[in-house]
Every structure is written in C-alpha cells, then in structure tokens.
Amino acid sequence: MQVSEQPILRDLVLVGGGHSHVVVLRMLAMQPESGLRITLICTDIDTPYSGMLPGYISGHYSFDEVHIDLGRLASFAGARFIHGEVTGLDRSNQRVLMKDRPSVPYDLLSINIGSTPNVRQVKGAQAHAVPVKPIAHFNLRWLNLLERVRLLRDRFTIAVVGGGAGGVELVLSMQYRLRSELQKLGRNPDWLHFVLLTAGDSILPTHNAGVRARFARVLKERHVAVHTRAEVHQVAPGCLHTRDGRTFDADETMWVTQAGGPAWLQGTGLALDEHGFVKVNDRLQTLDDPKIFAAGDVASFTNRPLEKAGVFAVRMGPPLVKNLRLCLRDQPTVAFNPQRKWLALISTGNRYAVASRGSIGFAGTWVWSWKDWIDRRFMRQFTELPDMAPGAAPSAAPASSLALSAEESRQAISAIAMRCGGCGAKVGASILTRALGSLQPVERNDVLIGLHSPDDAAVVRVPPGKAMVHTVDFFRSFIDDPYLFGKVAANHALGDIFAMGAEPQSATAIATVPPGLESKVEDLLLQMMTGAVEVLNAAGCALVGGHTGEGRELGVSSFSVQ
Ligand SMILES: Cc1cc2nc3c(=O)[nH]c(=O)nc-3n(C[C@H](O)[C@H](O)[C@H](O)COP(=O)(O)OP(=O)(O)OC[C@H]3O[C@@H](n4cnc5c(N)ncnc54)[C@H](O)[C@@H]3O)c2cc1C
The missing domain is CATH 3.50.50.60 (FAD/NAD(P)-binding domain)
Structure with missing residues (x-):
C-alpha cells in the first residue's frame, strides 16, 4: 500500500x-x-x-x-x-x-x-448456453468443458453462436485445443464436431471480402460447419433451434453475440x-x-x-x-x-493469424x-x-492542483495542520456524530451506556459470578479496502476472546483515519466501522464507544470484554 x-x-x-x-x-x-x-x-x-x-x-x-x-x-x-x-x-x-x-x-x-452477451432475450439461452463474458465465469465453464472432453467416449458437438471476430476466433481456438487434448490421450479427435451459427449473411461482417473469404476457407478446411442466416431463437438441452425452423445438435453452446x-x-x-x-x-x-x-x-x-x-x-x-x-x-x-x-489481428488457433485493415x-x-x-x-x-523513484511516488507528490471551493480549501489547510498532531489529531465531533450515528450496533440489556446514548465513557454490567476477559489489538491497514479491513480487525479481536473460551459482550474501537476533507474522513470512518459492526453484531457483541484520530494510515483496534 x-x-x-x-x-x-x-x-x-x-x-x-x-x-x-x-x-x-x-x-x-x-x-x-x-x-x-x-x-x-x-x-x-x-x-x-x-x-x-x-x-x-x-x-x-x-x-x-x-x-x-x-x-x-x-x-x-x-x-x-x-x-x-x-x-x-x-x-x-x-x-x-x-x-x-x-x-x-x-x-x-x-x-x-x-x-455482456445478452442471453436473456433468447429462450433457454440463460440456462443452456455459456456466455463468453464475464470471462471469469466463462473460464470456469471452459475448464469444465476441457475435463468433460478428456473423458469423452463418443461424438460430442460444440456450437458457437455469433459470427463476429470473437465467435470465429473462439471456435477455431477451442477446436485446436480440444482436438490436441484428445490426440495427446490417444483418443479419436474426430469425435468432436464444431458448428458456427450466425444470424447475418456472412461471418466477420465488419471485415473486407478477402478476409471473410480467407476465414471461410480455413473454417471449411478445419471441418467447422458454418451456418449463416441462422438466427438462434431457442436453446434446449442438447440442441439449438433457429427462427427458420432448423435444429442443430449442441452438447455445449458458447454465446458470443447480442452484447449489451x-x-x-x-x-x-x-x-x-x-x-x-x-x-x-x-x-x-x-x-x-x-x-x-x-x-x-x-x-x-x-x-x-x-x-x-x-x-x-x-x-x-x-x-x-x-x-x-x-x-x-x-x-x-x-x-x-x-x-x-484499425488493424485487427485475428488468430486461427494454430499459431497462424490473419491481418485485416480496411480493404487490406x-x-x-x-x-x-x-x-x-x-x-x-x-x-x-x-x-x-x-520501481517508483522516491521522488515520483504519490507520498511525495507536490501541492494539489485540484479545483476546490473556499470552504474545501479551509478544510484542506486544517487537515494539513492536523498531521502535526495538533488538537491531539482528534477527528472533529460533527464528523464522528454523523459517521457513528448511522451505525447500528446490537442492543444488549447489560450495556447501560453505549453508542445508543453516547457519553464520555461506556458502562456495561458484569453478570454476577462471571469474570471479565480483556483484549486489545492494533492493526495498521494492510489492505486498502476500509470496509473489509474493519471486518478483519473485528474478527481478529473476537478471535482472542473465543480463544479464551469467553463470550463477546462489548467492544470499543480506536481508529485512525488519514486526514482529508471532512466528507472524505467521515466516509472512510463509516466504511471501516460498518465492516467492524457487521462482524461484532453477528457475534452478539455491542460496539459501545471508542476514540478516533487522524494519522498517516488507516488503522483500527478493538477492545472486547465479557
Ligand atoms: C473470444 C473473444 C476474443 C476477442 N478478441 C479480441 C481481440 O483479439 N482484439 C480485440 O481488440 N478485441 C477482442 N475481443 C473483444 C474484447 O474482448 C472487448 O472489446 C474488450 O474486452 C472490451 O474491453 P473493456 O475494457 O470495455 O471491458 P472488459 O475487458 O470486458 O472489462 C470490464 C471489466 O469490468 C468488470 N465489471 C463488469 N461489470 C462490473 C460491475 N457491475 N462492477 C464491477 N466490475 C464490473 C468485469 O469483470 C471486467 O473485469 C474479443 C472478444 C471475445 C469474446
């Protein structure tokens, strides 16, 4: 960070x-x-x-x-x-x-x-087709398909819907890879069949006639069945139906069209x-x-x-x-x-590519x-x-040239003054009231004075016959997401209580937030404490108070008692 x-x-x-x-x-x-x-x-x-x-x-x-x-x-x-x-x-x-x-x-x-390829508009596509985006989801399905193909014992058809550059590249790349996998395993690569369907009159409609003809040839040589004017209007398990009444086998359907x-x-x-x-x-x-x-x-x-x-x-x-x-x-x-x-370099899957630019x-x-x-x-x-040279790093950045209102400039100057630790580097009361006011810690009968009616100190009742277990932690932020950081810090504090075989009852928090305009500090505090309170609430532990100061880095500590 x-x-x-x-x-x-x-x-x-x-x-x-x-x-x-x-x-x-x-x-x-x-x-x-x-x-x-x-x-x-x-x-x-x-x-x-x-x-x-x-x-x-x-x-x-x-x-x-x-x-x-x-x-x-x-x-x-x-x-x-x-x-x-x-x-x-x-x-x-x-x-x-x-x-x-x-x-x-x-x-x-x-x-x-x-x-996002829009699978919702075509009946059955959401349930039975694999959209190519988001790529993370597609990748999981692709890895799954690789495994299925490695176990093949019979004919298997893969359909790609969409005849643009994405669809053409995908069908050729999949074919190259999956056939190689079967060959490596000593199985028959001809069990695999590939179909490319497009609603348009031709594949690669935004590219020149020469490039289209070249790809038509490659697809034919590689035995990929290309069907133009084939608008898929329903995807069913094992097959696809086009608007003009044709049906195509498809054990797996990849969707590379109708993006929105x-x-x-x-x-x-x-x-x-x-x-x-x-x-x-x-x-x-x-x-x-x-x-x-x-x-x-x-x-x-x-x-x-x-x-x-x-x-x-x-x-x-x-x-x-x-x-x-x-x-x-x-x-x-x-x-x-x-x-x-613009120059498009479209690959055919087998370390061969076609360049397309205007009419070339x-x-x-x-x-x-x-x-x-x-x-x-x-x-x-x-x-x-x-490596960032020390002088080029943001930490040594020159004075800001961002446009600010007069009030924002005043706040910026006082935020810079705050860094010296003046005023105990405490966060202003109005910021605290607003940020903490929107938190909703669990209510417990044994919390006599807590965040619901804040005072100089919190008061909790210790049930008769029970002992108190105290623990305190402090973290400098090791992640830059304040909400997640609040969750991690609260979990860590609770971990110490659980390790002692105790039951969490209440917690106070000491937080440091980097200086900035009031609205920025308030939001940072709110994000961090929301994460912490969600974790504490889930454990039945009430956040009852704390202290917030400004420092160079985000940090938080929790102190829990039983
Ligand atoms: C098979 C295939 C091959 C292609 N090959 C080429 C090629 O060779 N050359 C080429 O120029 N183009 C190619 N394209 C097109 C190219 O993929 C897209 O044009 C390109 O990815 C668009 O980039 P982008 O920056 O707009 O968005 P993306 O690269 O799609 O990135 C968007 C990011 O935003 C994230 N995101 C989405 N929604 C949210 C949300 N709600 N909240 C937070 N994050 C979100 C996504 O997870 C993703 O990380 C290909 C497409 C396909 C399908």
Whole structure:
C-alpha cells in the first residue's frame, strides 16, 4: 500500500477494471495527482487482456500470461481496490451503489465494465448456453468443458453462436485445443464436431471480402460447419433451434453475440443507446452528467459508431486520463478522435493469424508471431511495473492542483495542520456524530451506556459470578479496502476472546483515519466501522464507544470484554 502525505481532497472512482482503466491506473501511477484518492471497483481480481484470450483457449498462454493483477496495479497507482460488484448509482448524492456492502462516494466517476452477451432475450439461452463474458465465469465453464472432453467416449458437438471476430476466433481456438487434448490421450479427435451459427449473411461482417473469404476457407478446411442466416431463437438441452425452423445438435453452446450493457445502467438515468450502452460525447463524458465518463465496450460513442473491440478500449485510456485530470482542475476537456481504420489481428488457433485493415488483408504464421510480440509487449506494461523513484511516488507528490471551493480549501489547510498532531489529531465531533450515528450496533440489556446514548465513557454490567476477559489489538491497514479491513480487525479481536473460551459482550474501537476533507474522513470512518459492526453484531457483541484520530494510515483496534 502506498501512503499519501496529502489530505484526501477528491475521490475518483473507476468502475470496472477493463482495458481503458488499466491504462488510466498506470498513467496516474506515473504522474500522480496530489490529494486525489483513486478507488478501483471490479468484480474481477485478475482482468483478462482480450487480445490474448484466444491464445489462452488454444493453450499457447497460461492464465497468468493473459491476465492483469488489478490488486497489484491499483497498489502501484496508490489506489484503493475494492473487489466487488457495482449495482447502481445514486447520482444526486454522488455515490456508487454496491452489492452487499456500503456505497462508495465519488466526485468524478468513470465506467469501464465491458459488455455482456445478452442471453436473456433468447429462450433457454440463460440456462443452456455459456456466455463468453464475464470471462471469469466463462473460464470456469471452459475448464469444465476441457475435463468433460478428456473423458469423452463418443461424438460430442460444440456450437458457437455469433459470427463476429470473437465467435470465429473462439471456435477455431477451442477446436485446436480440444482436438490436441484428445490426440495427446490417444483418443479419436474426430469425435468432436464444431458448428458456427450466425444470424447475418456472412461471418466477420465488419471485415473486407478477402478476409471473410480467407476465414471461410480455413473454417471449411478445419471441418467447422458454418451456418449463416441462422438466427438462434431457442436453446434446449442438447440442441439449438433457429427462427427458420432448423435444429442443430449442441452438447455445449458458447454465446458470443447480442452484447449489451448490464441491466443496472437502466436505473442510473444516464442516456443509453438501443443496446443499453452509455452514450458518451467525443470527450468520453456521458451526455447527462459531466462528472461521469465511460470508456471501452460500455461506451456508445455518439459521434460515430465504434467497433466493440479491446483495441478501442485501450486507445481510450490516454484521452480518458487526460480528461479526468482536466475535469479535476475545472478546465475544459479535449476531444478523442479515434482512427477510422484499425488493424485487427485475428488468430486461427494454430499459431497462424490473419491481418485485416480496411480493404487490406494478409496472413501467415509470421502474422501470429507479430501479434504475439505486440500482445506480450502490451502485457509487460502491467506485469513488469517499474520501481517508483522516491521522488515520483504519490507520498511525495507536490501541492494539489485540484479545483476546490473556499470552504474545501479551509478544510484542506486544517487537515494539513492536523498531521502535526495538533488538537491531539482528534477527528472533529460533527464528523464522528454523523459517521457513528448511522451505525447500528446490537442492543444488549447489560450495556447501560453505549453508542445508543453516547457519553464520555461506556458502562456495561458484569453478570454476577462471571469474570471479565480483556483484549486489545492494533492493526495498521494492510489492505486498502476500509470496509473489509474493519471486518478483519473485528474478527481478529473476537478471535482472542473465543480463544479464551469467553463470550463477546462489548467492544470499543480506536481508529485512525488519514486526514482529508471532512466528507472524505467521515466516509472512510463509516466504511471501516460498518465492516467492524457487521462482524461484532453477528457475534452478539455491542460496539459501545471508542476514540478516533487522524494519522498517516488507516488503522483500527478493538477492545472486547465479557
Ligand atoms: C473470444 C473473444 C476474443 C476477442 N478478441 C479480441 C481481440 O483479439 N482484439 C480485440 O481488440 N478485441 C477482442 N475481443 C473483444 C474484447 O474482448 C472487448 O472489446 C474488450 O474486452 C472490451 O474491453 P473493456 O475494457 O470495455 O471491458 P472488459 O475487458 O470486458 O472489462 C470490464 C471489466 O469490468 C468488470 N465489471 C463488469 N461489470 C462490473 C460491475 N457491475 N462492477 C464491477 N466490475 C464490473 C468485469 O469483470 C471486467 O473485469 C474479443 C472478444 C471475445 C469474446
């Protein structure tokens, strides 16, 4: 964890650890913003790099080679990493709503959550098809399929629905890998059959005729049955039905089509396109809210349609970080002008790839080697993180250039003064009252004075004939998620009580929180104490009081009695 000397002045929240945000994090690490607290929230801890996914399926790369460790990258950028799922936005209070944990405040927000194949619109698809996203779920199903195929004794058909680059690469990569697995085991690879279905007139509709013809040839040579104008309208166990009445065998169905934005975006009030993606202008700002940006697949670029491809998500990273910085300084943002023609390197699974750019197309094993070189070079930016020179680390960052109101500047100055330990470095009473007021510790009859009616000290009754067991712990924060940290600290304190064979009754907490604007300190305290109180409540232990001070790092201790 990097520790900042600067008070926390602004919150930038990055929702989703997609291709744009990994670039943003790296750039913010290389050139930190003083006073900016960055929080990355993602359902994945390891985020996949799309360019290498087909190579992973083919068996050319390991899991680690195609994934970026978001925890490590966030730590490198001095950002907090919350491993969790965003379920909505409370835009009037500028908070990100989370599944199973407190909401997270933002001053500036960026969304880079990719797209989700929409299996809900087709009957049976949710139950019987495997959507290729989220990749973490897909990977589990893929590993399961590998095991099933290794045990095969008979004919087995795999259908891929979707004739874009993703679908074509997936079917060829799976075929290469699964046939190799059977060959290695001395079994008959011809038990495996592959079908590619697309509703369109041709595969790869956004690529030139030469590239389409080349792939049609490869698929034919590899005995992949391609069916165009085959719109799947029902998925059943063991088969697929198309709208025109055809039925296809499918022991396993992979879904690589009809991508859309997740349902929770509908409730945000942000303008969405017909697929549920967030509409953005050429500055990557949402049309309704200049404090909210979106990038990657989830962004619907209103100036002109962009292909949903990792390459655009990556390219949006630098303009996104630039505009986030400008926005934090209250300066006008700048336009992103994506290129009209772009190079796609599409692999055929067997270390061979086809290059496609506008009307140009060429192919070969050397194209695959070239792609491999480009992809590995990209990944090295995130796996081989440079050592930060002491002067470049956020802890030594210069005075903040973030735009603040007069009141915020006053609070920032007093937060800096607080670092010297003046005023006992105590957190202000109004912050405490607000943060602790929303906690709901369990009520117990033997707690005479606790947080429900706070006083200078708590008073608890010791039941006759019982002894008191005292314990105290103190942790410097070893994780940057305050809610999780509160839970860990409370569990640790309870562990000592249980180890003594005692029953937890009440707890006091000493917390240190880094200095910042009042709202930032209040929220940090609330997140940490909410985590602690949830654990204490589950054990029937009442939080009865404590002390909160400001320090360089987050820390908490609990003192429990019976
Ligand atoms: C088989 C296949 C092969 C492909 N090959 C290529 C290729 O070679 N080149 C190319 O350019 N494109 C390729 N693509 C397309 C590419 O995968 C996408 O365009 C790209 O991943 C989009 O990147 P992104 O940054 O928008 O989001 P993603 O990379 O999808 O990342 C989004 C992240 O946000 C997280 N997230 C989602 N919802 C939430 C939530 N509610 N709360 C918190 N976190 C959340 C996800 O878990 C994920 O980590 C391929 C696609 C497929 C299916």
